[in-house]
Amino acid sequence: MFSWLVRRDLILAWRRRADVLATLFFFVIVVSLFPLGIGPEPQLLRAIAPGIVWVAALLASMLSLGRIFGNDYQDGTLEQILLTPQPIFLLVLAKMLAHWLVSELPLVIVAPLLGVQFGLSQNTLSTITVSLLLGTPILSLVGSLGAALTLGLRAANVLIALLVLPLCIPALIFGAGAVDASVNGTGSQPWLLLLAATLIVSLVFSPWATSAALRISVE
Amino acid sequence: MFEAINLGCIRGDRRLFAGLNFGIRPGELIELRGPNGTGKTSLLRIMCGLAAPAEGEIRWQDKNIRALGEEYYSNIAYLAHQNGVKDELSAIENLRISNALAGHPLTREEAGESLAEVGLSNYWHLPTRLLSAGQRRRVGLARLFVSQATLWILDEVLASLDNAAVELTRKVVTDHLSRGGMAIIATHQELALPSSQRLDLGS
Numbered sequence: 347m348f349s350w351l352v353r354r355d356l357i358l359a360w361r362r363r364a365d366v367l368a369t370l371f372f373f374v375i376v377v378s379l380f381p382l383g384i385g386p387e388p389q390l391l392r393a394i395a396p397g398i399v400w401v402a403a404l405l406a407s408m409l410s411l412g413r414i415f416g417n418d419y420q421d422g423t424l425e426q427i428l429l430t431p432q433p434i435f436l437l438v439l440a441k442m443l444a445h446w447l448v449s450e451l452p453l454v455i456v457a458p459l460l461g462v463q464f465g466l467s468q469n470t471l472s473t474i475t476v477s478l479l480l481g482t483p484i485l486s487l488v489g490s491l492g493a494a495l496t497l498g499l500r501a502a503n504v505l506i507a508l509l510v511l512p513l514c515i516p517a518l519i520f521g522a523g524a525v526d527a528s529v530n531g532t533g534s535q536p537w538l539l540l541l542a543a544t545l546i547v548s549l550v551f552s553p554w555a556t557s558a559a560l561r562i563s564v565e
Numbered sequence: 566m567f568e569a570i571n572l573g574c575i576r577g578d579r580r581l582f583a584g585l586n587f588g589i590r591p592g593e594l595i596e597l598r599g600p601n602g603t604g605k606t607s608l609l610r611i612m613c614g615l616a617a618p619a620e621g622e623i624r625w626q627d628k629n630i631r632a633l634g635e636e637y638y639s640n641i642a643y644l645a646h647q648n649g650v651k652d653e654l655s656a657i658e659n660l661r662i663s664n665a666l667a668g669h670p671l672t673r674e675e676a677g678e679s680l681a682e683v684g685l686s687n688y689w690h691l692p693t694r695l696l697s698a699g700q701r702r703r704v705g706l707a708r709l710f711v712s713q714a715t716l717w718i719l720d721e722v723l724a725s726l727d728n729a730a731v732e733l734t735r736k737v738v739t740d741h742l743s744r745g746g747m748a749i750i751a752t753h754q755e756l757a758l759p760s761s762q763r764l765d766l767g768s
Contacts, residue, residue, distance in 0.1 A: 350665040354654075361653035361692070422647030423663075425615060430666045431639035565616045 355444030370452045373406035377460045388465045395464035396525030408507045410449035411489040435553040450482035473528035480541045481521040487552035494559035573620035589747045596760040597751040603767030605751040613643045642714035648705035652694035656704045683707045698725045717748040
């Protein structure tokens with residue numbers, strides 16, 4: 347059942363791949379604008395790269411959050427999913443996994459390529475990948491909580507960003523901190539461990555809170 | 566089996582209904598009637614457990630459905646105003662996925678047969694956004710017809726269907742009842758089914 351729901355969302359994403367590509371291109375363009383705007387100063391670019399990649403990933407994620415439950419809510423399939431004889435947090439977890447695979451994983455994959463523009467070393471590029479691999483699931487987890495809370499509201503997309511972005515600050519600090527530490531050569535492992543801890547905490551609380559929020563929104 | 570006890574529903578500051586008592590036993594059909602805005606859909610959603618009643622409770626085999634949770638959901642099939650059909654998926658994908666999620670996966674052949682039964686044999690591979698409103702309704706009906714649920718909760722089930730589909734629906738509901746199934750149908754049309762009870766809201 348879990349795998350059917352993930353598969354369904356992957357098929358749907360494939361049939362509407364323009365939406366998925368829009369998120370990815372937004373990320374690529376935002377990150378690329380900075381070297382163009384600031385100019386070719388390797389020292390400065392290296393210093394700001396961690397923050398830029400991470401902030402851009404956060405903003406790009408906001409674009410896709412409304413779709414996690416929004417489309418299903420409108421055509422009535424969400425009600426049908428909620429009425430299936432499965433624990434609701436499993437269903438929510440499947441939706442979160444599908445969202446991560448569709449909207450976050452592509453960001454993780456292109457991020458190191460974009461890092462080359464900032465003159466980052468091999469080592470730092472792999473730290474970017476690892477930090478995003480640990481950090482983007484947090485965005486999916488916290489993001490779907492925001493999506494569930496704002497379901498069916500007007501201006502839901504803006505509200506999601508206002509709700510979710512502050513909650514993602516720990517992930518941003520730890521993730522960008524890890525990349526920063528790698529640029530300065532001070533060892534990124536403690537930051538990555540903190541990021542992993544944040545991931546575990548959100549993995550425990552978010553599906554449960556999202557389930558409750560969905561029940562309230564659908565009612 | 567199914568009992569509604571002293572149900573009340575409040576929408577905004579308006580009381581839609583109060584003190585509603587009824588029960589459904591195996592083989593029984595309830596016809597739910599009432600003008601627009603009298604709470605038919607609200608009542609059906611409460612019966613599904615999607616919404617909580619403002620007062621009263623619903624019991625399934627003498628247990629409150631709010632406490633039963635998922636255990637209750639395996640006994641009901643709900644066809645809402647919206648069909649619960651994904652535009653981007655074809656009819657057969659919609660049917661197979663929603664059945665797999667409901668806990669009884671269909672093979673490709675079984676799903677194809679059931680779509681043929683509702684008259685969609687030539688359309689099963691098309692994305693449902695290319696189908697007409699009536700044809701999408703038929704996809705929703707196909708899901709209902711293969712469901713193994715005991716209690717069918719149907720909202721305006723005959724809306725936008727042609728005569729053949731209406732006849733088919735009547736036949737399938739009658740079969741369901743004769744197998745000991747239960748149903749509640751909200752409708753404005755003439756059902757022409759042997760309903761054992763008529764529930765009038767807003768009278």
